Amino acid sequence: MASTELPSNENNTFETNDQSIVMSENQQQQQEEVGTSRKSIFKKIHENKYINILLTQSDRDIRILYLCVFIRQLQYGLLNQILIFYFKELKYNSEKIGVFLSLTLFGDVLLSWVLTWYADSWKRSNIIKLGIILMFINGLTFIIYDKNFTVLLIVSTLGIVGDGSDVGPFKSIEESCMAHLTRKKYRPIIYSWHYLFSSIGFSIGCWVAGTIVDVLIDNQIYTSYLSCYKFIFGVYCGLSLIKLFATQFFSPAVNMNFAYQEDEDYEEQEVPLLEQTVEHMENDTNSSSSCEPFKPTLNLLDPPSQAGNVNLNPPKAIINDLEGTISSRRNNSSTVIPITRDTSQLSKKTINILIKLLVIFMLDSFSYGLITSWIPYYYEKTFLMTYTHLGLLFSVGKIITASTVFPSSMITYAVGPVKATFIVQSISAIFLIAIPLLEFSIGSSISALMGYYATASMDVTPRQILLTDLVDANEITRVMGIVNVGKTLARCLGQLISGYVVQGGFLRYGFIISGSVLMLADIILIVSFVGIDKKVLRHLHKK
Incomplete structure (x- = not known):
């Protein structure tokens, strides 16, 4: 009788382990879904226009x-x-x-x-x-x-x-x-x-x-x-x-x-990013007595208010690609001009x-x-x-x-x-x-x-x-x-x-x-x- 009950216990053990694995996978899947749902909610909130x-x-x-x-x-x-x-x-x-x-x-x-x-x-x-x-x-x-x-x-x-x-x-x-x-x-x-x-x-x-x-x-x-x-x-x-x-x-x-020059004052330049960068480097070199390598004028950590008063007038593509900061997005396709009059x-x-x-x-x-x-x-x-x-x-x-x-x-x-x-x-x-x-x-x-x-x-x-x-x-x-x-x-x-x-x-x-x-x-x-x-x-x- 003992020999006939053992396989049954082994089967029950395997079934229990299988159920535990399935439950663990389900719980993990549910947690992932909850996490994805939360990320989705936060993403929707962040993507809200206002x-x-x-x-x-x-x-x-x-x-x-x-x-x-x-x-x-x-x-x-x-x-x-x-x-x-x-x-x-x-x-x-x-x-x-x-x-x-x-x-x-x-x-x-x-x-x-x-x-x-x-x-x-x-x-x-x-x-x-x-x-x-x-x-x-x-x-x-x-x-x-x-x-x-x-x-x-x-x-x-x-x-x-x-x-x-x-x-x-x-x-x-x-x-x-x-x-x-x-x-x-x-x-x-x-x-x-x-x-x-x-x-x-x-x-x-x-x-x-x-x-x-x-x-x-x-x-x-x-x-x-x-x-x-x-x-x-x-x-x-x-x-x-x-x-x-x-x-x-x-x-x-x-x-x-500050005066903001609107988008219609700019003509979009279909120039590769590399050429734009080289052109900007040449302009920077001519306008400066030092021979330092090219650096973006904006610091990535600058708050928008400080970044608003920079002496920078490149096409909007180079702002987006080189900077990617809040301030550069705010100044997209525009120049901020200090008013002295x-x-x-x-x-x-x-x-x-x-x-x-x-x-x-x-x-x-x-x-x-x-x-x-x-x-x-x-x-x-x-x-x-x-x-x-x-x-x-x-x-x-x-x-x-x-x-x-x-x-x-x-x-x-x-x-x-x-x-x-x-x-x-x-x-x-x-x-x-x-x-x-x-x-x-x-x-x-x-x-x-x-x-x-x-x-x-x-x-x-x-x-x-x-x-x-x-x-x-x-x-x-x-x-x-x-x-x-x-x-x-x-x-x-x-x-x-x-x-x-x-x-x-x-x-x-x-x-x-x-x-x-x-x-x-x-x-x-x-x-x-x-x-x-x-x-x-x-x-x-x-x-």
Whole structure:
């Protein structure tokens, strides 16, 4: 019997070993599939157009600018939730609040005019740092001198108080920096990321502010709302210090002007790579007193901002084949030329374009200033919403805004910046008008508000592209400064009128007027600049 059972055991052992081998192979195959799947996912993410351009066309300077706008908008989000209530807690009436908001914006106009006009000669990084210091002083003043309206008014007029719109010189200077560090065809996506970080920061700020106030009151850490508001101003000051620290890492390139020679200025040379290399070596030898062997001008480890200012003008094939770096890909088929001409005069062509743009942008900004600062107040009074609910509402609104950033650039690539702006802003105006008309239902009114947030900022990228494409590279910073000044002046007037509108009990009609003015601005834009789209699309679709 033993002799008959042994073969059976041996067979079972072989079968077990075979099964173990099969299972081991299956597990190995599954692990390989999982690994391949993960690599495939990462590859797809990296090959995504928006992520790829973020990784390959943005350098340290641009990423610091992203961090700065994120923190700044987080600060503005904090103030957006409490600023009106801060003044109401101090027993100021709506007219006085409107005057305060207007005069602070007027101060921003003067500040922006001077700082953006001389930003190139004074260095853009220094202007950004100065603005951050002014924001810190402003926040400190609201904590210490809360009972002195005159001091608050003077300091806020000389400093910067934001409520979500990028007042002050920051936005213009940041956009100018990015325009000089980025080729035209990449600017829509670079600007889209900039605005995405801006929207996320504002969203977090709104949510944090509302939550902080309710937590401090519910846990009786503070017994008055005024103390809670001061605590938030303390957070505001702390964030300014973090932002100031980050700006210490700017490279010299952020202060330089670059002009990008576009692809049509180059004729593709069908010359073998070896001949191109020899030709480049001969040119290098003639232009140098030393007889060193040929070396690529760019270091493979150079960051894009440093590589942008090299004295290199070969055909694009040699850049790709010899260098293969982020900076060389960014400068593909183009030369980066340092601009040395410094003038205080704008060209006649630029002035003509600027006048038309100012009318449009100022109408849009007036519409914004007329109602935006009062939206939290409107929902608190109309629907008796708590601070936490208000913070959550506007946080969600900004998240929705952030989600429309890339669709905005997609529309710009498809139809051009002028048509893109007209389409999204017309829809935005309709939603804005609908908000008070639907106040019989909180759900309907909030839906209209979310629709407004989904479309209100979709014009940011198209307008940036329109402006930087139409204006000469050496005039971008000044022109953006003038546009910012005009927009702030118009918004200042809107804020002034809004105080009287609210005091008279006509806040709901402010939404209707604001939406109508916005629609008017869109009509003027499409009539004045519809032919520009073809030119801009040629730049955007370059390979």
